[in-house]
Amino acid sequence: MARTSTAARPSKQTIPTQDKISIALTVNNVERTLQVSPWTTLLDALRDHLELTGTKKGCDHGQCGACTVLVEGRRIISCLTLAVMKDGAKVTTIEGLAANGALHPLQQAFIDHDAFQCGYCTPGQICSAAGLLAEGKAKTVNEIRELMSGNICRCGAYPNIVAAIQQAMGQTGEKS
Amino acid sequence: MPSYIGTATSRVDGRAKVTGTAKYAGEFGASDLVYGAVVESTIPKGRIVRIDVSDALRVDGVIDVLTHENRPHMAEAPGAWKDEVAPDVGSPFRPLYDDIVMFNNQPIALVVADEWETARFAASLVRVDYERAAHATDLYAVRDTVRDLQKPFKSSKPRGNASAAYAAAAVRHEAEYYIPIEHHNPMELYASTAVWNGDGKLTVYDKTQGVQNVQRYLCSALGLSSDDVRVMSEFMGGGFGSGLRPQYQVVLATMGALKLQRSVRLVLTRQQMYELCFRPATIERLALGATTDGSLESLTHEAIAVTSHYEEFARDDTTWADGLYTCANTNYSHKVARVDLCTPSDMRAPGATTGVYALESAMDELAVALKLDPIALRLRCYSEREQGEDLPFTSKALRECYREGADAFGWDKRSPEPRSMRDGSELVGWGMATGVWEALQVPITARITLTANGHAEVACATSDIGTGTYTVMAQVTADALGLPIESITVKLGDSTLPQSPVEGGSWIATSIAAAIGTTADAVRAELLRRAQQMPKSQLAGMSPDNVTLTNGKIVSKQNPSHSALIADVMRHGKMDRIVQETTAKPNDIGKYARNTHSAIFAEVKIDEQLGIIRVTRVVSAIAAGRILNTKTGHSQIMGSVVWGIGMALHEETLIDHRFGRIMNANVAEYHMPVNADVHDIKVIFVDERDDIINPLGMKGLGEIGIVGVAAAIANAVYHATGKRVRDLPITLDKLQR
Ligand code: FES
Numbered sequence A: 001m002a003r004t005s006t007a008a009r010p011s012k013q014t015i016p017t018q019d020k021i022s023i024a025l026t027v028n029n030v031e032r033t034l035q036v037s038p039w040t041t042l043l044d045a046l047r048d049h050l051e052l053t054g055t056k057k058g059c060d061h062g063q064c065g066a067c068t069v070l071v072e073g074r075r076i077i078s079c080l081t082l083a084v085m086k087d088g089a090k091v092t093t094i095e096g097l098a099a100n101g102a103l104h105p106l107q108q109a110f111i112d113h114d115a116f117q118c119g120y121c122t123p124g125q126i127c128s129a130a131g132l133l134a135e136g137k138a139k140t141v142n143e144i145r146e147l148m149s150g151n152i153c154r155c156g157a158y159p160n161i162v163a164a165i166q167q168a169m170g171q172t173g174e175k176s
Numbered sequence B: 001m002p003s004y005i006g007t008a009t010s011r012v013d014g015r016a017k018v019t020g021t022a023k024y025a026g027e028f029g030a031s032d033l034v035y036g037a038v039v040e041s042t043i044p045k046g047r048i049v050r051i052d053v054s055d056a057l058r059v060d061g062v063i064d065v066l067t068h069e070n071r072p073h074m075a076e077a078p079g080a081w082k083d084e085v086a087p088d089v090g091s092p093f094r095p096l097y098d099d100i101v102m103f104n105n106q107p108i109a110l111v112v113a114d115e116w117e118t119a120r121f122a123a124s125l126v127r128v129d130y131e132r133a134a135h136a137t138d139l140y141a142v143r144d145t146v147r148d149l150q151k152p153f154k155s156s157k158p159r160g161n162a163s164a165a166y167a168a169a170a171v172r173h174e175a176e177y178y179i180p181i182e183h184h185n186p187m188e189l190y191a192s193t194a195v196w197n198g199d200g201k202l203t204v205y206d207k208t209q210g211v212q213n214v215q216r217y218l219c220s221a222l223g224l225s226s227d228d229v230r231v232m233s234e235f236m237g238g239g240f241g242s243g244l245r246p247q248y249q250v251v252l253a254t255m256g257a258l259k260l261q262r263s264v265r266l267v268l269t270r271q272q273m274y275e276l277c278f279r280p281a282t283i284e285r286l287a288l289g290a291t292t293d294g295s296l297e298s299l300t301h302e303a304i305a306v307t308s309h310y311e312e313f314a315r316d317d318t319t320w321a322d323g324l325y326t327c328a329n330t331n332y333s334h335k336v337a338r339v340d341l342c343t344p345s346d347m348r349a350p351g352a353t354t355g356v357y358a359l360e361s362a363m364d365e366l367a368v369a370l371k372l373d374p375i376a377l378r379l380r381c382y383s384e385r386e387q388g389e390d391l392p393f394t395s396k397a398l399r400e401c402y403r404e405g406a407d408a409f410g411w412d413k414r415s416p417e418p419r420s421m422r423d424g425s426e427l428v429g430w431g432m433a434t435g436v437w438e439a440l441q442v443p444i445t446a447r448i449t450l451t452a453n454g455h456a457e458v459a460c461a462t463s464d465i466g467t468g469t470y471t472v473m474a475q476v477t478a479d480a481l482g483l484p485i486e487s488i489t490v491k492l493g494d495s496t497l498p499q500s501p502v503e504g505g506s507w508i509a510t511s512i513a514a515a516i517g518t519t520a521d522a523v524r525a526e527l528l529r530r531a532q533q534m535p536k537s538q539l540a541g542m543s544p545d546n547v548t549l550t551n552g553k554i555v556s557k558q559n560p561s562h563s564a565l566i567a568d569v570m571r572h573g574k575m576d577r578i579v580q581e582t583t584a585k586p587n588d589i590g591k592y593a594r595n596t597h598s599a600i601f602a603e604v605k606i607d608e609q610l611g612i613i614r615v616t617r618v619v620s621a622i623a624a625g626r627i628l629n630t631k632t633g634h635s636q637i638m639g640s641v642v643w644g645i646g647m648a649l650h651e652e653t654l655i656d657h658r659f660g661r662i663m664n665a666n667v668a669e670y671h672m673p674v675n676a677d678v679h680d681i682k683v684i685f686v687d688e689r690d691d692i693i694n695p696l697g698m699k700g701l702g703e704i705g706i707v708g709v710a711a712a713i714a715n716a717v718y719h720a721t722g723k724r725v726r727d728l729p730i731t732l733d734k735l736q737r
């Protein structure tokens, strides 16, 4: 990627940043190649390089879960993952969950249960819940709560998030 | 035709939010986009002696560094920086205005580069020399500098003689309570993308609760003309009051775009957001005197809250009892003490969240002293009229809140003695408290465009910060025009749309519903006028009040077989659309107090050995008039209860007062409730009919849900343990001390 010229400035020696590395990612079943710096996170690669802004940045420090995506089907925190670490990997983001215009059951359940207000934590919650479902570990409400606690929702939609996940699990919503 | 008002309608913007297509301020692109990063001060007070940006400028990819020395022109007069909700007293912060440092982490430079990582790296190379001045950030340390408000509240006149009545009272309780600084921490980072449109005009995508407020502010502060700047915020990732005032990143991004004549995006870091604004730390002193049967004889409520040195921010903590309890002798005073931090701001139910926490904790302590059930005490003191000005309420179904809340909670099974209830190794505590907030309405304008194909667009420059504005606007419009909700498009969050004040204080839903109502009336009147011009009109001689719109027709109310198809009317009038715009002002209902009320019941379970506290159940019974949308309304209250749990048990901004610097400026060490902290929350909307407040009988839900929650939990902790912790948050160590 060509850099914006800095030549217009006084001729003092520039401080170089980092050389770009070419990587390939399969994002939502589409193969993408991109040139990223070693310090570019997977989150910034998705948002700024691939314009997939559905994945959110809430802290950039691995503390909030807003940036959760699925890599090879497992939920990970994309702000604590450098893009170059995932060269060749298969990434699923919120934009890739709906198939042929039909919402993923979790997406529909989040709407049905009003499992959000502002919606900013929501892509991370849904990707995290998709990972949780795949893990198959959570059986009870308390286990869902515990295993979804890496995703902060400041709007406080937690009980509805749990209800939505239960719906997607095909549970009745009665269990506690 | 289905009626949407009052139903559990799903969010109309839900699909955009669950598919990731809803775009937030920092997500808009431009072909010439460059990225900003902020350099912050590392001292709390003093002056910048030298700022060396040479190394930053040498970084490959850096385009410019803006400081107070080279920034573009900005207004000097403090008045030019006053936004719609700025405090009356003081001069607002002007980013990069001069060399003065007023708080730690103050923005002092903006680095702009072709990539954001580069900008961030270069920001770390800016070197600054300071001249330090003595600072203070601890409320307790500056308590003796406390002063009266320069602009006092209207409502705090003393009644009777509180101190004499206190001295004479049979039963007394006096205590001090403390609420630390809390931060809003919306999940979206504060961000602005200033898109340079080429012709010198800017479109600014901003995270804000008021696009028109930001638009006017930018024009005034940066000397731009009104049509130079358009401000957009179609989605906002949470505000809670932090986005009422324009924040500094919008000034920096816009200044950068003006200087470089290209598009600039600036996203703050989470850490930087801790120096935007916060809920002020507050000391509350309560003194209650009562007769032995629990009638209040004396009520003193004094608050001291922090503000900055450059603005006097204050919200009344102390007069909320006037909406709840009768008492002949009262004394209220709210004062401020200045610290070297940025100016505090509104945060969810400002004044009430903190003041009512203290009041309702004190009422619980009084009930203990009287050996009276906490609900019985509150009913003994129940006021049928607002006490401050002796006004009737438009409605007050607080008794129903107590009754329905207590029933749902099972309050009658409570054993009153502390430490008398258990569940295995855990102590069980049950506590309750009351909540109160204002039912406000503001002038606002709605525009409806009804097209011949049966579609309508409703537009207003208001915001949806997660509160459900899109959905309630669609519901009200659909009902008023007799259309299915799928035929309604809502436009908001754009400064070029019809006027709206900032979204806050629980006033938008009620106000915009009124404006949509009057605008739909105008649409109906215009359609009828046109219909009556048609040959042999079945609607001849009727007035707009005689007809309704339903299923694409104008229909006589008296004789539904008399009607006209709206499409025919438009075709006959050779129109493809009808556009109407009206402004609704708060209706003049005379002298009434307008409030929402609530009763909150909380159960805590506390591990006796470890002191771990869990809030296992909360019942919140709300009286807020007619509920426009029970689904999104439920979410607002539930979310507020979660905030109350955080306030009671988790949230506290910790400052190292030696350095005047926040120590836990991140979302791991500033504790907020996570999923595992939240158990059963039951929300009850009690039936509260209000024929006075407005035609729909609505009151607004954004704030009432948090008020009183922390007190109910604190009272439950006392009931479980016999230990009264009066400084929030109630952490394990405080139970052991
Ligand atoms: S943005 Fe990655 S965890 Fe917060």
Ligand code: FES
Pocket (backbone or CB within 6 Å): A115, A116, A117, A118, A119, A120, A121, A122, A152, A153, A154, A155, A156, A157, B187, B237, B238, B466
């Ligand atoms: S919906 Fe707003 S943070 Fe979760």
